[in-house]
Amino acid sequence: MKSLDKFQSIKYSDSKHFLHFNWALVVSLLLLVLFNLTTISCSDNSTGTDPAVDPQPQPQPQPDPPPAAEVAVVEISPRHGWLLTGDTVQMEVVLRDANGWALTGREIIFESSDNDLAEISESGLLEVKDIGDVTITVSSEGKENTATFSLKPGGGLRVPELAVVDSLITDMIERYDLPGAAVGITRNERLVLLRGYGYADRDAGEIMTADHRFRIASLSKPVAAVAILELADRGLLDLDQPVFELLNHLQPLPGAIPDSRLDDILVKHLIQHTGGWDRDVSGDWTWTPHVRTIATDLNIPGPPNQEEIIRWSMGRQLNYDPGSKYAYSNLGYVLLARIVENVTGQTFEDFVRNEILIPAGAERMVIGNTFFEDRLEGEVRYHDTPTMLSVYPGRGQVEAAYGGFSLPMRDGQGGWVSSPADYLRFLHAVDGRPNRHDVVGSSVPEWITTRPTGPAFDGTTTWYTGFSVRSQSGDYFWSHSGGLPGTRTIVIHRPDGVSYVIFLNASGSGNIASEVSQILGAPLNSIPASEWPNHDLFNHHP
Template sequence: MLTRRDSLRLLAGAVVGAAASPARSAIAADTPPAWTVTGSSSPSLQPFDDLLKSFMEARSISYASLAVVRQGRLVLARGYNSTSGPVLAQPTSLFRLASLSKPVTATAIMKLVQDGRLSLSATVAPMLGLNTAVDSRLGDVTVLHLLQHLGGWDRSVSFDPMYQWDFNISSRLQVPLPVTQANIMDYTSRYKLDFKPGDRYAYSNYGYMLLGKVIEKVTGLPYATYVQQNVLAPVKITRMTQGRTAQSLRRPSEIAYYSQYSGTTVLDNSGAQVPMPYGTFNLENMAAHGAWLSSAVDMAKFTTIFDAPGLLTSSTIAQVFAPPAVDWSGSYYGMGWSVRPVSGGLNTWHDGAYPGTSTLMVRRYDGLSWVVLFNQWNDALGQNYTADIDYPLHVAADSVTSWPTTNLFPSYGL
């Protein structure tokens, strides 16, 4: 029987501060409404197509992609388009993942732990040269704390240095825009932690940025290079890449992002107004917590890493989904995944959002997984797309009476 999950609402970019009173931006598509579906499915999976059509048309979402996996086989791979083009979303179209990047980073960290190159108890400050003079507790933050969002930073109490603080960082440190990850670490270390490391959960994009720097320190490789070579390539994922901020740097197969708002660019000191997805935040700095681009089918393949031993051992997979050493009720954050114990096993998931992007990845206890990607986040009604699509996707899945036995992964090189 279906149990609705009370999602943790783990948005990659709940933009505050400068975004609190954004200007409207006329970047929504002007083309007449249309409906085009690309990719492959089966007649028995029509409930998924029907849901995406009604959902997107009700919210004026132009592009989306959905991939569904059952028992390790890709059974649906779709691109959905409520616009007449000229470019159509395909199952292999690249979308910004936002916080779906965090499970990717956590997997890379756990691969290093599994290989004996890193300890979960390793303290991060000495490894990365963080200054602990302002708060000695910073020296106690471990890799495990970062993985489980127990590091001591609470953006609801103080600030999220990864979003809308670029101007403050530039002014305080007297450095030009765009600020760098090194600037962000310097700036954040000048403030006290919001709580003692390990005491409680508080979602932290900054903590995952630090995990990306840990990967670079341990391996001697750029973060993305290590992930591509040691996490993605072994499971045949080759399309995933890091996104770029500027609209002019969009990848050839990357979808366009839409927002009704604009804001001041953080890429330089010009004060220029730009569409919110293209310069009001610095995507390059979000490498480990929000900068991956992926197709739905590639992220669907990523979910299979956790279905059986392979890239990760059964012991490592169990660690990923183990509860943290803090009080929790109902659901908790493991290592890169939200987890809910249910009758029969675990439901695991992650969602993500920032202007121009909404994403959701779900792994159910019964062998079903799906990934849905949208090219919008906010609208005039303030609707939360990933929260709103979550339960209906479970309903659609539970309404299927006959599942196809074919596997579409090989059709996409996976």
């Protein structure tokens, strides 16, 4: 039993030594592992940071940069077109490499083929100096491109969005061999383009500007109509009132037998061209040679004045019952001007200017003069008119535009002189639209756009209330054209907010202004609303 106890005691003692030995071994092994890890860390991480916690990639050597791409293509805009004297154009340039990538930071050189015609700055700003053809060369790093421009006489701010107008008008001038033209375009009653093209006086080499004035011929008729409508709005006359009740101081010439239907002519009939006179039947009594006949009958040496023409015409028979038919009549608008004078006690010109034109800002609109030497300041010369015997004694053969007729005598029907900007000011001061203040009563545009009742306009799509008017797109399209020896004019007022005038200082062939208007209409229709310019040039032109 003792021996067994002794054996057990020995076993127990050996076991204790064994366990002590094993723990010592484990601790030694752990210390060795920690030592090795620390050594590895120090060799892999110079900062002493554990790479498993905060890895820091080592910088890799970079290859040499590729050589800079070379310029392969020089793109420029615009490349060609019409420019007018005084125009400035910023040339836009894009440089590209062989793969089509745009390049920056490269030197660009601009050169003009003729600095007397057009200069170009180091930054690519082109300025037109004179008339001719010029080539602009743009180069960079041995590559180049060119733009060619035809430089024409003219003036006014260039509007890139409406460059199509420049092309159309310049082409028209060359095609018809016209001396010049002026164009004004508004959108939503803002003046977005005002340009002169060609020559105001071709013989003198005077270049057309945007502010030159023209005889506007029958564009004068809307002015007279608006004056009458404004008087009606103020209660100073009634549009259904007999004309010769208002002009009862005018009597037929002695011995004349008046047409009884004169008493049936109402004020509105004169505005609507339904007064009873048809110039295609009996002739235009306000025009040569009828003016000569009237002067002879009155035994006066020079052209008769307006009242003398009216008194002579009162002794002639009407061509139809008043109000029953439309027939364009200059005489009717001579009568309207006299009504304005009789009702207001002012001259026709003074009333219109003081009450309508000057408040509208159209201060340079006036009744014009007959003779070349009496041209107004800034008025064009009228070209290509035939030679005829003057209506003024002692002047012999004259250019028809300068003495073949009396311009002041035509006041209400065709005597006004205006710039394009001023006529558009007048238009937008009477049209009832919201963007510019109207200077007339609200009944004026309402009456213009109201279709007349009665047989004269039954079954027609167009009526005449100072302007030629027709319904279109839920609104109204207004227009009028005019012509005298040496001038053609037209105004268009569209429902889409676009309006324009075209004035020419030559007669041209046919109704050239209307033809140009039709040509111009389609390109203007194609311009999206977002691409129309937003500026207003009214404040920059007298």
